[in-house]
Amino acid sequence: MTLKLYNSATRKKEVFKPIKNDHVGIYVCGVTVYDLCHIGHARSAIVFDMLIRYLRARGMKVTYVRNFTDVDDKIIKRAKEMAEETSDLANRYIKTFYEDMHTLGVLDADIEPRATEHINDIINMVKILVEKGFAYVIDSMVYFSVEKFKTYGALSGRKLEDMIAGARIDVDENKKHPMDFVLWKGAKPGEPQWDSPWGKGRPGWHIECSAMSCKYLGNTFDIHGGGRDLIFPHHENERAQAMAANGVNFANYWMHNGFLTVESEKMSKSLGNFITIRDAIRLYHPQVLRLFLLSKHYRSPLDFSKTSLSEAKSGLIKIYRTLQRLDEEIGPYDASNKIKIPAFKEAVNGKDFKSTFLGAMDDDLNTAAGLGLIFDKVKGINRLLDKSPTIDKIKAKLSKERNDLLSCANILGLLEETPAKFLENILRGASDIKKDEVEKLIRERNEARSIKDWAAADSIRDNLCDMGIILEDKPDGTVWRFKTNDA
Protein backbone atom coordinates (compact mmCIF):
# COMPACT_ATOMS: atom_id res chain seq x y z
CA MET A 1 0.00 0.00 0.00
CA THR A 2 1.28 3.37 -0.96
CA LEU A 3 0.24 6.79 0.10
CA LYS A 4 -0.46 9.12 -2.77
CA LEU A 5 -0.77 12.84 -2.22
CA TYR A 6 -1.80 15.55 -4.61
CA ASN A 7 1.11 17.90 -5.07
CA SER A 8 -0.02 21.44 -5.88
CA ALA A 9 3.38 22.12 -7.41
CA THR A 10 3.01 19.46 -10.11
CA ARG A 11 -0.80 19.43 -10.13
CA LYS A 12 -0.74 15.66 -9.92
CA LYS A 13 -1.19 12.91 -7.38
CA GLU A 14 2.22 11.53 -6.54
CA VAL A 15 3.50 8.64 -4.48
CA PHE A 16 4.69 10.14 -1.22
CA LYS A 17 8.35 9.43 -0.50
CA PRO A 18 9.83 11.15 2.53
CA ILE A 19 13.41 12.33 2.31
CA LYS A 20 14.36 10.35 5.39
CA ASN A 21 12.75 6.97 5.51
CA ASP A 22 9.87 6.94 7.98
CA HIS A 23 10.53 10.45 9.24
CA VAL A 24 8.43 13.19 7.72
CA GLY A 25 8.97 16.92 8.08
CA ILE A 26 5.89 19.09 7.63
CA TYR A 27 5.43 22.83 7.78
CA VAL A 28 1.95 24.31 7.76
CA CYS A 29 1.22 28.00 7.68
CA GLY A 30 -0.62 28.82 10.85
CA VAL A 31 -2.55 31.93 11.63
CA THR A 32 -1.92 35.63 11.89
CA VAL A 33 -2.97 36.35 15.42
CA TYR A 34 -5.00 39.54 15.25
CA ASP A 35 -8.52 38.13 15.62
CA LEU A 36 -10.50 35.05 16.55
CA CYS A 37 -10.13 32.05 14.28
CA HIS A 38 -12.97 31.27 11.92
CA ILE A 39 -14.29 28.01 10.58
CA GLY A 40 -12.01 28.27 7.56
CA HIS A 41 -9.04 28.10 9.91
CA ALA A 42 -10.75 25.14 11.52
CA ARG A 43 -10.93 23.29 8.22
CA SER A 44 -7.28 23.85 7.48
CA ALA A 45 -6.23 22.87 10.99
CA ILE A 46 -8.37 19.74 10.99
CA VAL A 47 -7.25 18.64 7.54
CA PHE A 48 -3.60 18.81 8.49
CA ASP A 49 -4.30 17.34 11.91
CA MET A 50 -5.84 14.38 10.10
CA LEU A 51 -2.78 14.09 7.85
CA ILE A 52 -0.44 14.08 10.85
CA ARG A 53 -2.55 11.49 12.67
CA TYR A 54 -2.63 9.36 9.58
CA LEU A 55 1.10 9.44 8.97
CA ARG A 56 1.72 8.53 12.59
CA ALA A 57 -0.86 5.77 12.52
CA ARG A 58 1.00 4.36 9.54
CA GLY A 59 4.12 4.18 11.64
CA MET A 60 5.94 7.24 10.42
CA LYS A 61 7.72 9.63 12.67
CA VAL A 62 6.52 13.16 12.02
CA THR A 63 7.97 16.54 12.88
CA TYR A 64 5.12 18.96 12.51
CA VAL A 65 5.86 22.68 12.50
CA ARG A 66 3.07 25.23 12.56
CA ASN A 67 3.87 28.90 12.97
CA PHE A 68 2.21 31.93 14.44
CA THR A 69 2.55 35.17 12.53
CA ASP A 70 2.73 37.62 15.40
CA VAL A 71 3.95 40.73 13.65
CA ASP A 72 2.37 42.21 10.53
CA ASP A 73 0.28 45.11 9.26
CA LYS A 74 -3.04 43.74 10.44
CA ILE A 75 -1.77 43.11 13.94
CA ILE A 76 -0.29 46.57 14.15
CA LYS A 77 -3.49 48.15 12.91
CA ARG A 78 -5.67 46.19 15.29
CA ALA A 79 -3.37 46.88 18.23
CA LYS A 80 -3.63 50.59 17.52
CA GLU A 81 -7.41 50.39 17.46
CA MET A 82 -7.45 48.50 20.71
CA ALA A 83 -4.78 50.74 22.17
CA GLU A 84 -2.65 47.86 23.28
CA GLU A 85 0.81 46.49 22.58
CA THR A 86 1.07 44.29 19.51
CA SER A 87 2.65 41.57 21.62
CA ASP A 88 -0.26 41.61 24.08
CA LEU A 89 -2.76 41.40 21.27
CA ALA A 90 -0.87 38.55 19.66
CA ASN A 91 -0.60 36.64 22.94
CA ARG A 92 -4.28 37.06 23.58
CA TYR A 93 -5.19 35.54 20.24
CA ILE A 94 -2.60 32.81 20.50
CA LYS A 95 -4.37 31.79 23.67
CA THR A 96 -7.78 31.72 21.99
CA PHE A 97 -6.26 29.80 19.09
CA TYR A 98 -5.20 27.03 21.43
CA GLU A 99 -8.57 27.00 23.17
CA ASP A 100 -10.41 26.71 19.88
CA MET A 101 -8.11 24.04 18.49
CA HIS A 102 -8.24 21.94 21.63
CA THR A 103 -12.03 22.10 21.56
CA LEU A 104 -11.95 20.80 18.02
CA GLY A 105 -9.58 18.00 18.97
CA VAL A 106 -6.73 19.42 16.93
CA LEU A 107 -3.42 18.25 18.34
CA ASP A 108 -0.62 20.71 18.99
CA ALA A 109 2.23 20.83 16.51
CA ASP A 110 5.65 19.62 17.60
CA ILE A 111 7.19 23.02 17.03
CA GLU A 112 5.17 26.23 17.04
CA PRO A 113 7.53 29.04 16.18
CA ARG A 114 6.65 32.72 16.27
CA ALA A 115 7.99 35.25 13.82
CA THR A 116 9.10 37.67 16.53
CA GLU A 117 11.26 34.98 18.11
CA HIS A 118 13.13 34.38 14.86
CA ILE A 119 14.15 37.86 13.81
CA ASN A 120 17.82 36.86 13.64
CA ASP A 121 17.07 33.90 11.40
CA ILE A 122 15.02 36.16 9.18
CA ILE A 123 17.71 38.84 9.00
CA ASN A 124 20.28 36.22 8.12
CA MET A 125 18.21 34.95 5.26
CA VAL A 126 17.59 38.45 3.94
CA LYS A 127 21.31 39.13 4.19
CA ILE A 128 22.10 36.07 2.11
CA LEU A 129 19.53 37.12 -0.48
CA VAL A 130 21.10 40.57 -0.74
CA GLU A 131 24.59 39.10 -0.97
CA LYS A 132 23.58 36.66 -3.67
CA GLY A 133 21.95 39.43 -5.66
CA PHE A 134 18.37 38.23 -5.33
CA ALA A 135 17.39 41.24 -3.27
CA TYR A 136 18.08 44.95 -3.39
CA VAL A 137 17.99 47.68 -0.79
CA ILE A 138 16.30 51.03 -1.22
CA ASP A 139 16.46 53.30 1.78
CA SER A 140 15.47 51.07 4.69
CA MET A 141 13.49 48.64 2.56
CA VAL A 142 14.71 45.36 1.17
CA TYR A 143 12.96 43.90 -1.87
CA PHE A 144 13.09 40.51 -3.48
CA SER A 145 13.73 40.73 -7.20
CA VAL A 146 11.42 38.26 -8.91
CA GLU A 147 13.23 38.59 -12.23
CA LYS A 148 16.41 37.22 -10.66
CA PHE A 149 14.73 34.00 -9.64
CA LYS A 150 14.18 32.05 -12.82
CA THR A 151 11.42 29.70 -11.68
CA TYR A 152 9.30 32.39 -10.07
CA GLY A 153 5.66 31.47 -10.67
CA ALA A 154 6.32 27.74 -11.01
CA LEU A 155 4.40 26.79 -7.88
CA SER A 156 1.25 28.74 -8.60
CA GLY A 157 1.48 28.08 -12.33
CA ARG A 158 1.62 31.61 -13.58
CA LYS A 159 3.97 33.62 -15.71
CA LEU A 160 5.49 36.90 -14.72
CA GLU A 161 4.22 38.54 -17.92
CA ASP A 162 0.63 37.51 -17.22
CA MET A 163 0.81 38.89 -13.75
CA ILE A 164 2.00 42.30 -14.83
CA ALA A 165 -1.10 42.66 -16.96
CA GLY A 166 -3.32 42.08 -13.97
CA ALA A 167 -1.14 43.93 -11.51
CA ARG A 168 -2.60 46.77 -9.57
CA ILE A 169 -1.78 50.32 -10.42
CA ASP A 170 -0.71 51.52 -7.02
CA VAL A 171 2.65 49.83 -7.20
CA ASP A 172 5.41 50.95 -4.92
CA GLU A 173 7.53 53.16 -7.17
CA ASN A 174 10.75 51.95 -5.62
CA LYS A 175 10.24 48.48 -6.97
CA LYS A 176 12.25 47.46 -9.98
CA HIS A 177 9.50 45.10 -11.02
CA PRO A 178 5.84 45.41 -10.03
CA MET A 179 5.82 41.89 -8.60
CA ASP A 180 8.86 42.41 -6.39
CA PHE A 181 7.93 42.06 -2.76
CA VAL A 182 9.22 43.26 0.56
CA LEU A 183 11.65 41.22 2.63
CA TRP A 184 12.35 43.85 5.24
CA LYS A 185 10.29 46.91 6.02
CA GLY A 186 11.74 50.11 7.43
CA ALA A 187 10.32 51.06 10.81
CA LYS A 188 7.61 53.61 11.32
CA PRO A 189 7.28 55.38 14.65
CA GLY A 190 5.29 53.44 17.21
CA GLU A 191 5.56 50.15 15.39
CA PRO A 192 7.41 47.05 16.54
CA GLN A 193 10.95 47.19 15.23
CA TRP A 194 14.27 45.44 15.38
CA ASP A 195 17.82 46.46 14.50
CA SER A 196 19.08 45.24 11.18
CA PRO A 197 21.85 45.99 8.71
CA TRP A 198 19.29 48.15 6.89
CA GLY A 199 18.26 50.12 9.90
CA LYS A 200 15.41 49.57 12.29
CA GLY A 201 12.51 47.68 10.85
CA ARG A 202 10.48 44.49 10.70
CA PRO A 203 10.22 41.46 8.45
CA GLY A 204 7.93 41.20 5.43
CA TRP A 205 5.18 38.66 5.59
CA HIS A 206 6.64 35.78 3.58
CA ILE A 207 10.17 35.63 4.85
CA GLU A 208 9.33 34.33 8.34
CA CYS A 209 7.98 31.08 6.94
CA SER A 210 11.01 30.53 4.73
CA ALA A 211 13.35 31.16 7.62
CA MET A 212 11.49 29.14 10.24
CA SER A 213 10.65 26.14 8.10
CA CYS A 214 14.26 25.74 6.98
CA LYS A 215 15.53 26.26 10.48
CA TYR A 216 13.49 23.43 11.94
CA LEU A 217 13.13 21.05 9.01
CA GLY A 218 16.21 21.67 6.89
CA ASN A 219 16.57 23.53 3.61
CA THR A 220 14.67 20.83 1.77
CA PHE A 221 11.82 19.13 3.56
CA ASP A 222 8.85 16.93 2.78
CA ILE A 223 5.51 18.70 2.97
CA HIS A 224 4.44 22.30 3.06
CA GLY A 225 0.77 22.99 3.59
CA GLY A 226 -1.81 25.69 3.99
CA GLY A 227 -5.02 27.07 2.61
CA ARG A 228 -5.52 27.26 -1.12
CA ASP A 229 -5.36 31.02 -1.13
CA LEU A 230 -1.82 30.93 0.18
CA ILE A 231 -0.43 29.46 -3.03
CA PHE A 232 -0.09 32.94 -4.37
CA PRO A 233 1.58 35.09 -3.35
CA HIS A 234 2.59 33.67 0.02
CA HIS A 235 3.88 30.24 -0.89
CA GLU A 236 5.24 31.32 -4.25
CA ASN A 237 7.29 33.95 -2.47
CA GLU A 238 8.30 31.67 0.37
CA ARG A 239 9.60 29.19 -2.14
CA ALA A 240 11.44 31.84 -4.12
CA GLN A 241 13.18 33.21 -1.02
CA ALA A 242 14.20 29.88 0.39
CA MET A 243 15.41 28.41 -2.89
CA ALA A 244 17.27 31.57 -3.82
CA ALA A 245 18.95 31.74 -0.44
CA ASN A 246 19.77 28.05 -0.06
CA GLY A 247 20.28 27.01 -3.64
CA VAL A 248 18.32 23.79 -3.17
CA ASN A 249 14.72 22.72 -3.57
CA PHE A 250 12.36 23.84 -0.81
CA ALA A 251 9.32 21.66 -0.05
CA ASN A 252 8.98 18.45 -2.06
CA TYR A 253 5.20 18.30 -1.73
CA TRP A 254 2.80 21.22 -1.47
CA MET A 255 -0.64 20.57 -0.07
CA HIS A 256 -3.50 23.03 -0.07
CA ASN A 257 -6.93 22.63 1.41
CA GLY A 258 -10.00 23.98 -0.36
CA PHE A 259 -12.09 26.86 0.80
CA LEU A 260 -15.19 26.99 2.87
CA THR A 261 -18.24 28.93 1.78
CA VAL A 262 -21.15 29.83 4.03
CA GLU A 263 -24.59 29.12 2.58
CA SER A 264 -22.94 29.15 -0.85
CA GLU A 265 -21.35 32.54 -0.35
CA LYS A 266 -17.74 33.34 0.16
CA MET A 267 -17.04 34.02 3.79
CA SER A 268 -16.01 37.63 4.22
CA LYS A 269 -16.30 40.37 6.72
CA SER A 270 -18.09 42.65 4.30
CA LEU A 271 -20.83 40.09 3.73
CA GLY A 272 -21.17 39.69 7.47
CA ASN A 273 -21.09 35.91 7.22
CA PHE A 274 -17.82 35.44 9.01
CA ILE A 275 -18.29 32.53 11.38
CA THR A 276 -15.76 32.18 14.15
CA ILE A 277 -15.02 28.80 15.65
CA ARG A 278 -16.57 30.09 18.86
CA ASP A 279 -19.81 30.97 17.09
CA ALA A 280 -19.83 27.59 15.41
CA ILE A 281 -19.37 25.54 18.55
CA ARG A 282 -22.15 27.43 20.22
CA LEU A 283 -24.44 25.96 17.57
CA TYR A 284 -22.78 22.65 16.83
CA HIS A 285 -20.94 20.07 18.84
CA PRO A 286 -17.21 20.14 17.96
CA GLN A 287 -17.36 16.53 16.81
CA VAL A 288 -20.20 17.41 14.47
CA LEU A 289 -18.08 20.19 13.01
CA ARG A 290 -15.20 17.83 12.61
CA LEU A 291 -17.29 15.19 10.90
CA PHE A 292 -18.74 17.83 8.62
CA LEU A 293 -15.34 19.28 7.73
CA LEU A 294 -14.02 15.83 6.83
CA SER A 295 -17.13 14.74 4.95
CA LYS A 296 -15.82 16.13 1.69
CA HIS A 297 -12.41 15.74 0.10
CA TYR A 298 -9.99 18.25 1.57
CA ARG A 299 -9.16 19.90 -1.73
CA SER A 300 -12.74 20.56 -2.77
CA PRO A 301 -14.71 23.61 -1.80
CA LEU A 302 -17.09 22.92 1.04
CA ASP A 303 -20.28 24.74 1.87
CA PHE A 304 -21.05 25.41 5.50
CA SER A 305 -24.83 25.26 5.50
CA LYS A 306 -27.42 24.62 8.12
CA THR A 307 -28.72 21.53 6.35
CA SER A 308 -25.27 20.01 5.89
CA LEU A 309 -24.42 20.53 9.52
CA SER A 310 -27.66 19.04 10.63
CA GLU A 311 -27.06 16.03 8.40
CA ALA A 312 -23.63 15.60 9.93
CA LYS A 313 -25.17 15.80 13.35
CA SER A 314 -27.75 13.11 12.61
CA GLY A 315 -25.08 10.85 11.21
CA LEU A 316 -22.81 11.28 14.19
CA ILE A 317 -25.62 10.63 16.65
CA LYS A 318 -26.36 7.43 14.81
CA ILE A 319 -22.78 6.26 15.25
CA TYR A 320 -22.63 7.20 18.91
CA ARG A 321 -25.92 5.40 19.54
CA THR A 322 -24.36 2.26 18.20
CA LEU A 323 -21.33 2.80 20.42
CA GLN A 324 -23.65 3.17 23.35
CA ARG A 325 -25.41 -0.06 22.51
CA LEU A 326 -21.99 -1.70 22.44
CA ASP A 327 -21.17 -0.28 25.84
CA GLU A 328 -24.39 -1.73 27.18
CA GLU A 329 -23.92 -5.14 25.61
CA ILE A 330 -20.23 -5.84 25.92
CA GLY A 331 -19.07 -3.24 28.39
CA PRO A 332 -17.41 0.13 27.94
CA TYR A 333 -14.47 0.57 25.67
CA ASP A 334 -11.20 0.33 27.50
CA ALA A 335 -9.39 3.52 26.68
CA SER A 336 -6.03 2.09 27.76
CA ASN A 337 -6.54 -0.38 24.98
CA LYS A 338 -6.81 2.58 22.69
CA ILE A 339 -5.09 2.94 19.40
CA LYS A 340 -1.62 1.76 19.82
CA ILE A 341 0.15 3.90 17.33
CA PRO A 342 1.06 2.71 14.80
CA ALA A 343 -2.37 1.26 14.44
CA PHE A 344 -1.84 0.28 10.85
CA LYS A 345 1.70 -0.89 10.63
CA GLU A 346 0.69 -4.51 10.96
CA ALA A 347 -2.59 -6.25 10.24
CA VAL A 348 -3.02 -5.14 6.71
CA ASN A 349 -3.92 -8.07 4.55
CA GLY A 350 -5.79 -6.08 1.96
CA LYS A 351 -9.22 -7.38 2.73
CA ASP A 352 -10.08 -6.51 6.30
CA PHE A 353 -11.79 -3.34 7.36
CA LYS A 354 -8.68 -1.48 8.38
CA SER A 355 -6.97 -2.21 5.08
CA THR A 356 -9.93 -0.95 3.13
CA PHE A 357 -9.96 2.18 5.19
CA LEU A 358 -6.24 2.55 4.65
CA GLY A 359 -6.81 2.19 0.94
CA ALA A 360 -9.23 5.10 0.94
CA MET A 361 -6.91 7.27 2.99
CA ASP A 362 -3.92 6.33 0.87
CA ASP A 363 -5.68 7.87 -2.08
CA ASP A 364 -4.89 11.47 -1.27
CA LEU A 365 -6.67 11.27 2.09
CA ASN A 366 -10.12 10.38 0.85
CA THR A 367 -11.90 10.96 4.13
CA ALA A 368 -15.32 10.98 2.46
CA ALA A 369 -14.82 7.43 1.29
CA GLY A 370 -13.35 6.55 4.68
CA LEU A 371 -16.43 7.86 6.43
CA GLY A 372 -18.58 5.80 4.09
CA LEU A 373 -16.71 2.73 5.32
CA ILE A 374 -17.22 3.77 8.91
CA PHE A 375 -20.97 4.00 8.37
CA ASP A 376 -20.91 0.60 6.70
CA LYS A 377 -19.17 -0.79 9.74
CA VAL A 378 -21.72 0.78 12.06
CA LYS A 379 -24.51 -0.89 10.15
CA GLY A 380 -22.70 -4.21 10.41
CA ILE A 381 -22.30 -3.80 14.15
CA ASN A 382 -25.97 -2.93 14.56
CA ARG A 383 -26.92 -6.09 12.71
CA LEU A 384 -24.78 -8.15 15.03
CA LEU A 385 -26.29 -6.39 18.01
CA ASP A 386 -29.79 -7.10 16.73
CA LYS A 387 -28.85 -10.75 16.47
CA SER A 388 -27.76 -12.19 19.77
CA PRO A 389 -25.10 -10.24 21.55
CA THR A 390 -25.19 -12.59 24.52
CA ILE A 391 -23.34 -15.32 22.68
CA ASP A 392 -19.65 -15.21 23.58
CA LYS A 393 -18.48 -15.65 20.03
CA ILE A 394 -20.52 -12.68 18.90
CA LYS A 395 -19.33 -10.65 21.85
CA ALA A 396 -15.75 -11.26 20.85
CA LYS A 397 -16.52 -10.26 17.29
CA LEU A 398 -18.27 -7.11 18.45
CA SER A 399 -15.28 -6.20 20.54
CA LYS A 400 -12.95 -6.54 17.57
CA GLU A 401 -15.29 -4.60 15.33
CA ARG A 402 -15.40 -1.78 17.82
CA ASN A 403 -11.62 -1.69 18.05
CA ASP A 404 -11.34 -1.49 14.28
CA LEU A 405 -13.98 1.17 14.05
CA LEU A 406 -12.43 3.32 16.71
CA SER A 407 -8.89 3.03 15.44
CA CYS A 408 -10.01 4.26 12.04
CA ALA A 409 -12.19 6.98 13.48
CA ASN A 410 -9.29 8.15 15.61
CA ILE A 411 -7.30 9.01 12.54
CA LEU A 412 -10.08 11.39 11.68
CA GLY A 413 -10.13 12.62 15.27
CA LEU A 414 -13.68 11.32 15.65
CA LEU A 415 -15.46 9.12 18.19
CA GLU A 416 -13.02 10.06 20.89
CA GLU A 417 -15.67 10.75 23.50
CA THR A 418 -17.57 8.20 25.49
CA PRO A 419 -21.03 7.67 23.99
CA ALA A 420 -22.70 8.54 27.27
CA LYS A 421 -20.97 11.88 27.45
CA PHE A 422 -21.46 12.73 23.81
CA LEU A 423 -25.13 11.84 23.73
CA GLU A 424 -25.81 13.69 26.92
CA ASN A 425 -24.20 16.82 25.53
CA ILE A 426 -25.71 16.75 22.11
CA LEU A 427 -29.18 15.65 23.08
CA ARG A 428 -29.47 18.23 25.76
CA GLY A 429 -32.82 19.90 26.08
CA ALA A 430 -34.11 22.56 28.39
CA SER A 431 -31.67 22.62 31.25
CA ASP A 432 -34.33 23.15 33.89
CA ILE A 433 -35.67 19.63 33.56
CA LYS A 434 -35.40 17.70 36.79
CA LYS A 435 -34.25 14.14 36.56
CA ASP A 436 -36.34 12.99 39.53
CA GLU A 437 -39.46 14.44 38.05
CA VAL A 438 -38.89 12.72 34.74
CA GLU A 439 -38.29 9.42 36.44
CA LYS A 440 -41.35 9.85 38.58
CA LEU A 441 -43.46 10.41 35.47
CA ILE A 442 -41.93 7.38 33.82
CA ARG A 443 -42.87 5.26 36.86
CA GLU A 444 -46.41 6.57 36.69
CA ARG A 445 -46.56 5.78 33.01
CA ASN A 446 -45.31 2.28 33.59
CA GLU A 447 -47.93 1.72 36.23
CA ALA A 448 -50.57 2.82 33.74
CA ARG A 449 -49.04 0.49 31.18
CA SER A 450 -49.10 -2.41 33.56
CA ILE A 451 -52.86 -2.09 33.85
CA LYS A 452 -53.05 -1.45 30.11
CA ASP A 453 -54.32 2.07 30.53
CA TRP A 454 -52.79 3.13 27.25
CA ALA A 455 -54.51 6.49 27.14
CA ALA A 456 -52.98 7.57 30.45
CA ALA A 457 -49.58 6.14 29.49
CA ASP A 458 -49.56 7.92 26.16
CA SER A 459 -50.62 11.17 27.70
CA ILE A 460 -47.67 11.07 30.07
CA ARG A 461 -45.36 10.28 27.21
CA ASP A 462 -46.76 13.17 25.17
CA ASN A 463 -46.21 15.52 28.06
CA LEU A 464 -42.62 14.39 28.39
CA CYS A 465 -42.18 14.83 24.67
CA ASP A 466 -43.35 18.42 24.98
CA MET A 467 -40.71 18.85 27.64
CA GLY A 468 -38.19 17.63 25.08
CA ILE A 469 -37.83 14.10 26.33
CA ILE A 470 -38.02 10.96 24.25
CA LEU A 471 -38.76 7.59 25.82
CA GLU A 472 -37.56 4.23 24.65
CA ASP A 473 -39.20 1.11 26.04
CA LYS A 474 -36.61 -1.62 26.08
CA PRO A 475 -37.01 -5.22 27.19
CA ASP A 476 -35.42 -4.46 30.56
CA GLY A 477 -37.09 -1.13 31.21
CA THR A 478 -37.74 2.35 29.94
CA VAL A 479 -34.89 4.69 29.17
CA TRP A 480 -35.18 8.36 28.35
CA ARG A 481 -33.13 10.93 26.51
CA PHE A 482 -33.42 14.50 25.42
CA LYS A 483 -34.84 15.26 22.04
CA THR A 484 -32.39 16.44 19.41
CA ASN A 485 -32.62 20.18 19.34
CA ASP A 486 -31.63 21.37 15.95
CA ALA A 487 -29.40 24.35 15.91
Next chain:
RNA sequence: GGCGGCAUAGCCAAGUGGCUAAGGCAGCGGUCUGCAAAACCGUUUUACAUCGGUUCGAAUCCGAUUGCCGCCUCCA
Protein backbone atom coordinates in the same frame (compact mmCIF):
# COMPACT_ATOMS: atom_id res chain seq x y z
C1' G B 1 -8.12 40.11 -19.32
C1' G B 2 -4.72 35.76 -17.34
C1' C B 3 -4.66 30.96 -14.70
C1' G B 4 -7.30 27.01 -12.41
C1' G B 5 -11.39 24.13 -10.44
C1' C B 6 -16.32 22.08 -10.28
C1' A B 7 -21.26 20.00 -12.40
C1' U B 8 -23.51 12.38 -9.65
C1' A B 9 -30.84 11.03 -7.04
C1' G B 10 -35.16 15.56 -2.70
C1' C B 11 -30.32 17.26 -0.04
C1' C B 12 -24.90 16.15 1.24
C1' A B 13 -21.16 13.15 -0.98
C1' A B 14 -17.54 8.82 -2.92
C1' G B 15 -16.39 6.68 -7.46
C1' U B 16 -11.95 8.76 -13.02
C1' G B 17 -12.75 2.96 -18.69
C1' G B 18 -15.84 -2.88 -17.63
C1' C B 19 -19.87 -6.99 -11.89
C1' U B 20 -26.62 -4.55 -9.65
C1' A B 21 -22.91 3.81 -9.70
C1' A B 22 -20.36 3.66 -2.11
C1' G B 23 -22.08 5.98 2.19
C1' G B 24 -24.93 9.69 4.97
C1' C B 25 -29.40 12.82 5.64
C1' A B 26 -34.61 13.40 4.61
C1' G B 27 -39.32 10.91 3.00
C1' C B 28 -42.24 6.50 2.39
C1' G B 29 -43.42 1.13 3.31
C1' G B 30 -42.31 -3.19 6.35
C1' U B 31 -40.24 -6.00 10.84
C1' C B 32 -40.19 -5.11 16.14
C1' U B 33 -43.55 -2.50 19.84
C1' G B 34 -49.98 -2.07 23.35
C1' C B 35 -48.81 2.35 20.38
C1' A B 36 -44.20 4.69 19.93
C1' A B 37 -38.82 5.40 20.08
C1' A B 38 -34.29 3.08 18.59
C1' A B 39 -32.47 -0.58 15.34
C1' C B 40 -32.89 -3.60 11.03
C1' C B 41 -34.96 -4.68 5.94
C1' G B 42 -37.01 -2.54 1.58
C1' U B 43 -38.06 1.80 -1.24
C1' U B 44 -37.75 7.08 -3.43
C1' U B 45 -40.66 7.55 -11.62
C1' U B 46 -34.76 7.59 -16.73
C1' A B 47 -29.09 10.25 -10.28
C1' C B 48 -23.63 10.84 -13.63
C1' A B 49 -25.18 19.38 -16.79
C1' U B 50 -25.82 19.42 -22.56
C1' C B 51 -24.04 17.99 -27.45
C1' G B 52 -20.55 15.48 -30.25
C1' G B 53 -16.12 12.15 -30.56
C1' U B 54 -12.57 7.95 -29.18
C1' U B 55 -13.52 2.76 -27.62
C1' C B 56 -15.97 -3.87 -27.90
C1' G B 57 -17.36 -0.82 -23.64
C1' A B 58 -17.34 6.08 -20.54
C1' A B 59 -20.11 9.16 -15.03
C1' U B 60 -14.87 8.14 -15.83
C1' C B 61 -10.74 9.85 -21.84
C1' C B 62 -10.99 14.02 -25.91
C1' G B 63 -13.56 18.43 -28.02
C1' A B 64 -17.44 22.03 -27.87
C1' U B 65 -21.56 24.33 -25.14
C1' U B 66 -24.09 25.96 -20.72
C1' G B 67 -23.94 27.00 -15.54
C1' C B 68 -21.33 27.77 -10.89
C1' C B 69 -16.86 28.91 -8.23
C1' G B 70 -11.76 30.17 -6.83
C1' C B 71 -7.00 32.75 -7.44
C1' C B 72 -4.55 36.95 -9.88
C1' U B 73 -5.04 42.35 -3.67
C1' C B 74 -4.85 40.95 2.98
C1' C B 75 -7.19 36.16 3.43
C1' A B 76 -7.22 29.08 5.86
